[in-house]
Amino acid sequence: MAPAAGVGLHLNINKPTRANLAVSYGVGLQGSRGLFFNFGAVFSGTDILGLLVLNR
DSSP: OOEEEEEEEEEETTTTTTTEEEEEEEGGGGOOOOEEEEEEEEGGGGGEEEEEEEEE
């Protein structure tokens, strides 16, 4: 494991279905970075769409 830090924004876009949109960004050692987009129902355990973009 290595130290890292990040921030994210999570928006509830549909209350009845509890659908959420999440965008997160993180940085790690040696200039590693990651951007993550996710659309799904957070508490149901199922993701409708997830996309991870890494830049090293």
